[in-house]
Amino acid sequence: MRGLTLLITTGDRERFRAALTLACSQAALGGRTRLYCHEGAVAVLLPGDDPEDATLRATGLPTRAALLEMAAAEGVALIACQTGLALAGIAQSALPEGTETGGMISLIADLGDDRLVTF
Incomplete structure (x- = not known):
């Protein structure tokens, strides 16, 4: 099976949930499976509740936080853009355990035969 690399370009939480579902x-x-959050998208990796969580739970759907946990359990590589972390003033230690940091060049250099999907 070919690999899948997901490039997250915005902090839109609904799109990020779709990307996480695809990754899982x-x-x-x-x-x-690799999920790379570029620049402003790094904030969606931060733990915490979202305004729509109560609705998601009430309908039996996983929250963003639950999807992040599932992704980690399934072995999805989470990668945060180093530039994005610096721009947002986010320390790597604030990200979920196991989240890597990297840049676009290293992402593309290691793409190999992966399919690349942009969200």
Whole structure:
């Protein structure tokens, strides 16, 4: 199975939930999966509740935080843009355990035969 690299370009939490769902699905099928949050998108990796969490829970859907936990459990590589962290003043220690930092050049250099999807 070809790998899947997801490039997250915005802090839109609904789009990020869709990307996480896709990442978890790919990983559950046994494919290499990487999720890279570029610049302003790094904030969606921060732990915490979102305004829509109560609605999601009431309908039986996972929250962003729950999806992040699932992604980690499935082996999805979470990568935060180093530039984005610096711009937002976010320390790597504030991110979920196991989150890597990197840049666009290293992401593309290691793309190999992965499919690249942008959110």
